[in-house]
Amino acid sequence: xxxxxxxxxxxxxxxxxxxxxxxxxxxxxxxxxxxxxxxxxxxxxxxxxxxxxxxxxxxxxxxxxxxxxxxxxxxxxxxxxxxxxxxxxxxxxxxxxxxxxxxxxxxxxxxxxxxxxxxxxxxxxxxxxxxxxxxxxxxxxxxxxxxxxxxxxxxxxxxxxxxxxxxxxxxxxxxxxxxxxxxxxxxxxxxxxxxxxxxxxxxxxxxxxxxxxxxxxxxxxxxxxxxxxxxxxxxxxxxxxxxxxxxxxxxxxxxxxxxxxxxxxxxxxxxxxxxxxxxxxxxxxxxxxxxxxxxxxxxxxxxxxxxxxxxxxxxxxxxxxxxxxx
Ligand SMILES: [Ca+2]
Ligand SMILES: [Ca+2]
Numbered sequence: 001x002x003x004x005x006x007x008x009x010x011x012x013x014x015x016x017x018x019x020x021x022x023x024x025x026x027x028x029x030x031x032x033x034x035x036x037x038x039x040x041x042x043x044x045x046x047x048x049x050x051x052x053x054x055x056x057x058x059x060x061x062x063x064x065x066x067x068x069x070x071x072x073x074x075x076x077x078x079x080x081x082x083x084x085x086x087x088x089x090x091x092x093x094x095x096x097x098x099x100x101x102x103x104x105x106x107x108x109x110x111x112x113x114x115x116x117x118x119x120x121x122x123x124x125x126x127x128x129x130x131x132x133x134x135x136x137x138x139x140x141x142x143x144x145x146x147x148x149x150x151x152x153x154x155x156x157x158x159x160x161x162x163x164x165x166x167x168x169x170x171x172x173x174x175x176x177x178x179x180x181x182x183x184x185x186x187x188x189x190x191x192x193x194x195x196x197x198x199x200x201x202x203x204x205x206x207x208x209x210x211x212x213x214x215x216x217x218x219x220x221x222x223x224x225x226x227x228x229x230x231x232x233x234x235x236x237x238x239x240x241x242x243x244x245x246x247x248x249x250x251x252x253x254x255x256x257x258x259x260x261x262x263x264x265x266x267x268x269x270x271x272x273x274x275x276x277x278x279x280x281x282x283x284x285x286x287x288x289x290x291x292x293x294x295x296x297x298x299x300x301x302x303x304x305x306x307x308x309x310x311x312x313x314x315x316x317x318x319x320x321x322x323x324x325x326x
Contacts, residue, residue: 181200303315
C-alpha cells in the first residue's frame with residue numbers, strides 16, 4: 001500500500017506563514033493645525049500639532065516651524081520641543097544668544113526704526129563638518145514677530161562658530177521687553193530642513209527715541225498636541241494666505257507637513273482680501289439682520305455682536321478701499 005504523501009497545500013501553507021511574522025511599516029507623522037482658519041488683522045495665531053511614530057506620541061524631540069506671509073516672506077522660524085529634551089545630546093546646538101552692538105559688546109536696548117544686533121554661538125559636537133542655517137528671530141512685547149535674519153555657514157567638526165547678525169526694528173514695533181530666538185537647522189523648515197538642537201532665547205528692550213518702555217508680554221495659554229507656538233499678527237500684516245511649515249527628525253525618521261490660514265481684513269465679506277463695492281452690495285443684502293433673519297450673513301457682522309447694523313457699517317468705512325499692498 002502506498003504511503004500517504006504530505007498534502008502539497010499543507011506545505012505551501014507552512015511556507016507562506018513564516019515570512020508573515022509581524023513586519024510593520026513604521027510611520028513617523030507630524031500633524032499641524034492653526035487654531036482658526038480665518039483671523040482678523042489684530043489677532044493671535046496659535047499653531048499646534050502632534051508628532052507620532054506608529055501612533056505613539058514622541059515626547060522627546062524637536063519640531064521646526066516656519067510661517068510665510070502672503071508675499072511668501074518668512075516671518076518666523078522657530079524650534080519647539082515635544083516634551084522634555086533637557087537630557088538629550090545634539091550634534092549641533094546653539095549655545096547662547098545675546099543682544100549686542102555691532103561689535104558684539106552686550107547691549108540690551110534698541111530704538112524703533114533702527115537696527116538691533118545679536119551674537120549667537122553655535123557648536124558642532126559632531127566629527128563631521130556640517131552645513132547649517134542659523135536663524136535669529138525677534139518678537140516684540142505684543143508677541144508679534146518683527147524681524148528675521150538667517151545665515152548659512154559650515155561649522156567644522158568639534159568647533160564653535162560665533163556670528164553677529166543685524167535685524168531691523170520696525171517703526172511699528174510695540175515698545176517694551178522683546179525677545180530674540182536663535183536656532184540652527186540643516187536648512188529651513190519650509191525646505192524640509194530639520195532642527196539640529198533646542199532653541200535659545202534672550203530678552204532685550206525696544207524703546208522709542210526718548211527711551212521709555214512699554215508693557216511686558218502677556219502669557220500664552222496651553223494648547224492641544226505635543227508641540228505648539230503662538231504669535232500675534234504683526235501690525236504690518238497684509239490680508240491673504242499664510243503658510244505654516246513643520247519638520248522633524250527622530251532616530252533617522254523624518255516628517256514634514258504644511259498647512260495654511262487666512263488673514264481677513266474687516267469689511268471683506270466675500271473673502272477676496274479687498275474691501276470694495278462687491279462687499280458693500282453683500283452688506284446691503286444682509287442689512288439690519290440677526291441670525292434668525294432670512295438675509296443673515298455672519299460675514300457682514302464685523303464686530304460679532306449678532307446683528308448687522310450701523311456699528312458694522314462704521315467698521316466697513318474704516319477699511320473701505322483696502323487692497324493688499326504689493
Ligand atoms: Ca471683498
Ligand atoms: Ca455687528
